[in-house]
Amino acid sequence: MDAKNIKVAGFGGQGVMMFGQILAYSATKDGINGLWFPSYGPETRGGTANCSVIVSEKQINSPVFKNADHLVAFNLPSLEKFKEHMANKGLVLYNSSLIEEEIKLDNATVVGVPINDIANELGNIKVANMVMMGAYLQLTHLFSDETIEAIIKKILGERKADLVQINKEALEAGKTFVKKLGVKYA
């Protein structure tokens, strides 16, 4: 596997940071290298929150990258801000519940997933980020279901163990949505 530079962005509270951390935790669990860093500070309040993730079998050099291989955008401002910085043949995954217009980019596979609507149907808007995760993994096959579920269980801990089930359902729903679309990326 080549190293992947991943940008995850959205509003604060959409589970953007957690989305990125789960990828870095999964890389670590699978014995490869993971790196996560947040944009931190006052500029994230009320505006866009974003984080950068790198997963790589080799040593990770620069934590900073100009162009992302994958962009996961949870809202329109994030998509607008980061879509200009995509590597060739990249993947753009966006939240079509909040982004209504048709998005097309040269040299990138673009997939919209209505994660808010799917999460609401499942009964918990908070798992929208895991719907996105399911869609993301269905397209990239970066990590196995076992790895992701083990990380989610660990993060939720005993105190929130009752939420494991709905998170699994959210992952599955995201995967199913992409399968039905029939889009392939990796």
Added chain:
Amino acid sequence: MAKVLMKGNEAIALAAIKGGADAFYGYPITPQNEIPEYLSKHMLANGKVFLQAESEVSAINMVYGAAGAGKRVMTSSSSPGIALKQEGISYITAAELPCLIVSVMRGGPGLGSIQPSQGDYYQATRGGGNGDYHLIVFAPESIQETIDVIKESFDIADYYRNPVMVLVDGLIGQMMESVDFDRPVRERFLPNKDWATTGTKDHPGRRNVANSLYLDPQALENHNIHLNEKYKLIKKNETKFELVNFDNPEYVIVAYGTMARICRSAIEMLKKEGIEVGMIRPITLFPYPEKAFDQIPANAKGILTCELSMGQMLDDVLIANNGRHKVGFFGRAGGMLPDPEEIVAAIKNFNERVVK
């Protein structure tokens, strides 16, 4: 042990515990707050001391006191907070007491910003405090290297009876990486702390005093000479650097910390275009690895110093280069981080970067 994913600041805290920290004294400041946060949970649970002081000045003087009593003590802060600690740091160094100071740099001067920077190179290596003194300054480039350095830092501080500073930028503090806490630490013979002010029951008939006041000029000069001999020994024994892609470099980059990692990616990009660029990566900033510059081939076209500042380490590069090669500079400041492509462009337009 398998690797774990951990935030830099938390990894610093855990590594300090593994290195044998007895006590932490500090005062909060972004972007290093996860260090005291982590230690506040885990020091007390292990029967160690954690204390949030009323100010940085107070915290560093608590370090002074506890170090004087022979304990393994640390403090951590960020740029303006480290500025406030300078008086105490000078006193601790004068009294030849060991301690660990972690400095997580943010943008400056003044309150500056909370974003990553390397603007405190002078503060760390030139001393913001008064008098002829040096800290032993490590500048790791990754969370793994930070852990390895911190675990060893109390041994080094104890061995030389001198504060060790671990200098990282805010990015290393805030990011998460896959790390291993069980890498071996070099074993050192550490003499007993028979100088510690533990009460005369431990050393009957001898009063141990931690002191930095020498009113007799000859006594103070003798002390200055003694300290200087110690710094020479540190220079001989502890200078650390890494040479990257140094087979036959056309240009040589000099960079430390996060900037060095950005440059590693730039070096790989340049290699693909057939441009061979090496790197001297200082791991210790004091002592500075001047000898590494002797390994730059005579036909190299130039040296590019890259920093997250307006040019501070540049001075040490100019000293170490001693007029042999053209020296250029690339810097970003204020919390702005360059991507590797900017370094690639700076190498390609080296002549525009030359300062001397």
